[in-house]
Amino acid sequence: MNFINELDFARQLDQNDPLRAYQDRFHIPQRNGQRLRYFCGNSLGLQPKSVRAAVDHELAVWQNLAVEGWFEQDEVVRNQPWLTIHERSKPALAHIVGALETEVCAMNNLTINMHLLLTSFYRPAGQRTKILTIGGDFPSDMYAFETHLRARGLNPDEVLIEVFPQPGHDTWQPADLLTAIDQYADTLALVLFSGVHYYTGQVFDMAAIARAAHNAGALVGFDLAHGVGNVLLQLHQWQVDFAYWCSYKYLNAGPGGVSGIFVHERHHADSATLPRLAGWWGYDQPQRFAMTKGFMPMPGADGWQVSTPTVLAMATHDAAVQITAEAGMNNLRQKSERLTGYLYYLLNDLVHIITPSDPAQRGCQLSLLLPEQGRQVFDQLTAAGIIGDWREPDCIRLAPAPLYTSFEDVWQLGHTLRDILARRR
Known part of the structure; x- marks a missing residue:
């Protein structure tokens, strides 16, 4: 795919994304009422909206059946033992x-x-x-x-x-x-x-x-x-x-x-x-x-x-x-290759990426080395509402997970990092 560093291009990719509806099935973190751009699924994935009902269901089984929940089904909560x-x-x-x-x-x-x-x-x-x-x-x-x-x-x-x-x-x-x-x-x-x-x-x-x-x-x-x-x-x-x-x-x-x-x-x-x-x-x-x-x-x-x-x-x-x-692993992998490929395209001329450039040798993660003031850059990304992962001594890990990361998220990350690095120069 030939990528373009434009917001409209990223939004068009999102419009054509067959998995785009899955983002709505997760709670996206917010700060001061603003949605964050989350790139830390390689450390902790986001909360699916369905898990609260799943836990509530088992609490109801515990409430209604107590120890018999191990063995009995209940018509009210329709549980499996x-x-x-x-x-x-x-x-x-x-x-x-x-x-x-x-x-x-x-x-x-x-x-x-x-x-x-x-x-x-x-x-x-x-x-x-x-x-x-x-x-x-x-x-x-x-x-x-x-x-x-x-x-x-x-x-x-x-x-x-x-x-x-x-x-x-x-x-x-x-x-x-x-x-x-x-x-x-x-x-x-x-x-x-x-x-x-x-x-x-x-x-x-x-x-x-x-x-x-x-x-x-x-x-x-x-x-x-x-x-x-x-x-x-x-x-x-x-x-x-x-x-x-x-x-x-x-x-x-x-x-x-x-x-x-x-x-x-x-x-x-x-x-x-x-x-x-x-x-x-x-x-x-x-x-x-x-x-x-x-x-x-x-x-x-x-x-x-x-x-x-x-x-x-x-x-x-x-x-x-x-x-x-x-969602299907084949579908997720196809989107992942496009998401991570777009992120690689946006960042490759900005920082040293140690993750292989060959899509077959990488998953949903790019690791950036910033030997000088890397922690300060990471903190500025966080302040700008972009959540990644810092690893000592000089590595920022970014993971565009295909279930809930959009191409617009990726573009915003690239745009923000470019702006941060330009101002630091």
């Missing part, structure tokens, strides 16, 4: 991540799920003890690696292989990770890192990485915190062994919202023998209340559940992910 609340989001999640419904489950929070899945799928044996990851991944993942390995009597400095970008590059070249997998093939037990890098916004070729890891004899998993609801995923087809994600960014399920996991169906047959940290909610559902000794997991990804689900958070989660699934 809480016992199977994790099943409500399965069709939507399966669509969003490209999976079978049996391969996905909403549960826990992201780093908890990382530890649970590492317990099952990091299985060092003989010389195969190494985990390959990317250098500078999200800190929570690195803390999880460090403590998980030490808890298992292993030294992270000896086990963890971190692959950094080549000198002089802000991001990884397509061959960097594949070369590293080949280099360490004989010692790899697991390849695990973010599918979309939180700082740069770079999208990795997860299909190629999964093939390379399996060819090397290793298992492969992905942290999809910044990928789910953002980029097209085909986890089942790519033969990814496992993945996990949060729901409060592009899925808009609320601050600290329920996480989710994917476990490929080829691991379901031996799920009873896979090592795991278990709890009663992962126990075979028809026999759960027999309260007998000896863990028997539910089939599929559901068997990795641990604790009783938080019903109100699950209600928010389900209401939110239904919107993403309804």
Whole structure:
């Protein structure tokens, strides 16, 4: 598409946008009665208007049925029993991540799920003890690696292989990770890192990485915190062994919202023998209340559940992910490429953008480096009603999320930043 730096052009794009009505399904933040331009969905998505009714519904079930809400339906509130609340989001999640419904489950929070899945799928044996990851991944993942390995009597400095970008590059070249997998093939037990890098916004070729890891004899998993609801995923087809994600960014399920996991169906047959940290909610559902000794997991990804689900958070989660699934990931991705492409066009001559210029290697985020007075520029954007994200020491992250960001929002951001930088010169 040939872009034009004009407000009328941006408004015409909005008029022709088949997803434009979805913006009205979200609460757009305001300040002093003025609508803000929100570019921080990579940190916290906006509140869908449907979540209040979803939570109120479960409060009514609690009010009318109390403990029987776990098992009984009620004609007044027309509820589904809480016992199977994790099943409500399965069709939507399966669509969003490209999976079978049996391969996905909403549960826990992201780093908890990382530890649970590492317990099952990091299985060092003989010389195969190494985990390959990317250098500078999200800190929570690195803390999880460090403590998980030490808890298992292993030294992270000896086990963890971190692959950094080549000198002089802000991001990884397509061959960097594949070369590293080949280099360490004989010692790899697991390849695990973010599918979309939180700082740069770079999208990795997860299909190629999964093939390379399996060819090397290793298992492969992905942290999809910044990928789910953002980029097209085909986890089942790519033969990814496992993945996990949060729901409060592009899925808009609320601050600290329920996480989710994917476990490929080829691991379901031996799920009873896979090592795991278990709890009663992962126990075979028809026999759960027999309260007998000896863990028997539910089939599929559901068997990795641990604790009783938080019903109100699950209600928010389900209401939110239904919107993403309804809009359709192909449609969202098409709009995302146009939105982010327009933002790149408007900003490329103003600042240093470290996010790849290739649309196939980026999602809904551009990361700008401003080594001089970057924080002051960010604060001026905020004062002008444009909400982005600041990352030390000199990075502004901006995420035009296609469900609620308009092309006019993008144009206004470009116009405002150009004006701020011109005045600072």
